[in-house]
Amino acid sequence: MDIESMLVDDSTDIVFLVHYGDHTVRVELPREKTVGSLKMVLTRKTGLSGDDMDLLGWDAPAVADEMTFEEMGIEKEYNLILLAKNGSEDDRDKTSMTYHIQMEDEENDETFNLYFNGLQTVQDVKGHAATLSPIPVDRQRWDGWPWPISDHQSLMEVGLKTPTHKLRLNRIRDIVRPLGSNNARSNYLDTDNITEDEDDTEDDLEAVASASPSLAAQRGSLIPDVTLPIGAAVDLFVQNFEQRYGDKHVSFFVGALKDAMSFAFDRPITDRQLLVIYLHHDRSISVNIFVTQILQSPLIIEHVTDRVVVWPWDVTADDNKKIVRREIEQALGVDGGIPLSSIADQYPFMLICAKMKGSVELLRTIDGSKTASEVLHALEYADGVQSRAKAIEVSEQEARNRNRIMVEEQNVAYQKSLEADQAKAEAKRLLEQQAQLAENDARELIRRRERRQEEAAASLPPEPSQANGDPITIIRLKTPDGKNLTRRFSSNEPLKQLYKFALANGFPQEEFKLVCSFPRKDLGELDQHKSLKELGLTQQIALFVEEN
Template identity: 30%
Template sequence: MCLAESGLSYPCHRLTVGRRSSPAQTREQSEEQSTDVHMVSDSDGDDFEDAPEFGVDDGEVFGMASSALRKSPMIFSFVCFLVPENAENEGDALLQFTAEFSSRYGDCHPVFFIGSLEAAFQEAFYVKARDRKLLAIYLHHDESVLTNVFCSQMLCAESVVSYLSQNFITWAWDLTKDANRARFLTMCNRHFGSVVAQTVRTQKTDQFPLFLIIMGKRSSNEVLNVIQGNTTVDELMMRLMAAMEIFTAQQQEDIKDEDEREARENVKREQDEAYRLSLEADRAKREAHEREMAEQFRLEQIRKEQEEEREAIRLSLEQALPPEPKEEDAEPVSKLRIRTPSGEFLERRFLASNKLQIVFDFVASKGFPWDEFKLLSTFPRRDITQLDPNKSLLEVKLFPQETLFLEAKE
């Protein structure tokens, strides 16, 4: 009989060893009790009753349904599953998986991704092409006779661990319990489709563990290989390397496409930036032109208003001037000849009794306001605009005639 058929729990079992009784004592004891073989679990015996009282079939407890187990109802072994049946989320489940896996097979094992399968996809596939990796999904099953050998001799081999760590994101799940199996099949159907889910569903227990090698390919996820537990380290490495070769070829294409796309995007960004700067320059130029035009319009409006105001004042002064006296007028008449800055002459007769202000108003009515121009005499040279405007022409000696000239004030 081999160990798998002996009823020992897997992967480890604790036994108690006692002194062997004499044949006579053995016969007496056989009449009093049904068995003298005891299997002790890692927990105190007081915490447990016989397996049948839990409603657990011996085949479930020991990972097999051998006749030896059915003949020994007193045998009980506590099995701690890698993934608890009631795990609230995949991250917590993977934490226990890693801890329990380490306690069974040691610390030299692949680095299992802690998180949901969706998160593992993001880590492996949805990054830049140069940073992408293959996704390895390890599916564990405690009831398979291949599991212990596969885990201890292949999955935990240093060469396999190193190769997986460098080139793969490794995600794991335990299908021993039906609830966890159904949970994974749901995830599998969602991410890989019904064909892959059906492939996993139809795998027999003794074909486990399974290793699914997944490659992210553009908008889909492709299963490159399904590795069953009945393999060797060399074959496992060969299939991993073959998958890596396919992945590398695809990755190089993706890197090339990504580089070309980034180059196109860079050119487009540069063109867009140049176009944006051109638009900004055009807008700034247009706004400057609009400001200049607005300023010109404002100044023109001011000029027009000033001209209109000056014209209104000129007309008002012109209309307010007293009539020009005739030469033969009975009153004394003063004749003034005024030279403008342009060289033209203004001539007019005034009564000698007219005030000097009337002369100023006359000059202003011709477009030379006295606040902008000064009226000068030649002999003697004097500024007439500085004289008292209320004095008469006779009083300021602008009689009987005088030649004056206009000069702009500084």
């Protein structure tokens, strides 16, 4: 599509993209200019008089020539359609045109070809997209529409590109919320107004220390270095955890929380797993009991294996609380701060999450007071909720697939009918394009081959002189076209230098092999890092260059 530029004033504020037939006229005017001044510029560019022009696409219901753009509230870029009232050749009837929209569903990695007439609206496009993609209309985020648009505008008014207009569809991300609740924050440890009695906590910890001196000696954050990257910090957590409690425990995911989410959720629907965020506080009275009775329970270990991704973090240090709060906000999309308790004995803590219909749901929370049977019951409940959601999502996906197949079949038939009149011209264009691409590919292949040859030649050491007394191997390559390539090599050079020599002369190893005639031996089967002397290639060696 041709774009013509009209620079009227250095102080221009508004860019008008006026679509006229197959052309787009670009006009820049200050906000204090009028509709009449725009028509004057278009008269110079198109030859149409102001009386013969019909400008479509204004937001205002009634537009007069003396109205200024500032009065109309127009800012930045504005798309209009110019129709000629006298019915000129460039003014096709846009109400009867077929608009081809190529919609790329980036969330589901699918592309759809959609066809609409000029009287259909933006809302019609969005509604049709919802029948093909699992993203409902109220959660759709679009990129690629001309600006500005509204849902009620017809496609002939919005200034779509022809013959194809490309749009990208994504989902407006949900925040993490508890199942059946509108308030995600209420399910976290909401303890902003709770203060800790430091003396009582220290007394409790001293009691535990006296009862178990070995544990007291080991007490401290499992992530003492708060400067580590998230993945390295989790790895350190696992090492310190196993040093303290042993290696028999539920399997921990080592990596950032967003990577744990991807591992649990970014897979076929039926294979999705639950995600459990485990928050460990080493100054908690309950932590050792929770580890031994929950995380090291054979029943719990058996249940979570291949079903649950467990991501651990230590919140003993205040800095680590801030880090995990930020990690949860970024990875799970929680809007606002995550209230984490400052009281050690409210830990350990688990958040059980699942992906359901494209958003992450918080299904259950578990604190350090729960028994193994209570934790197992919570996990089984979450499994049940997720399984039912999977079944619904699979059913909906199958319905969408059937609908998509039907629409695609209709689109293919319709597209064939539209392209019938243009088949010869299109075929010629494609042939020319393919020929040009093939020529470009061939040139690029030649350039890459030449660069490789030059690099190989430059990397070869100088031929050794026979006068210095070092052992020399003289290699003669007989090429497929009957030529002989001869060069001296130090017998101490590795075999790979011989292949560089062949590459420098246009015989790369991936296309050609070097073969001894008697006994017949493919040098590619030898260790190329060994010297010619170690491989027995000394004095004068004749080799044949053969195609693979």
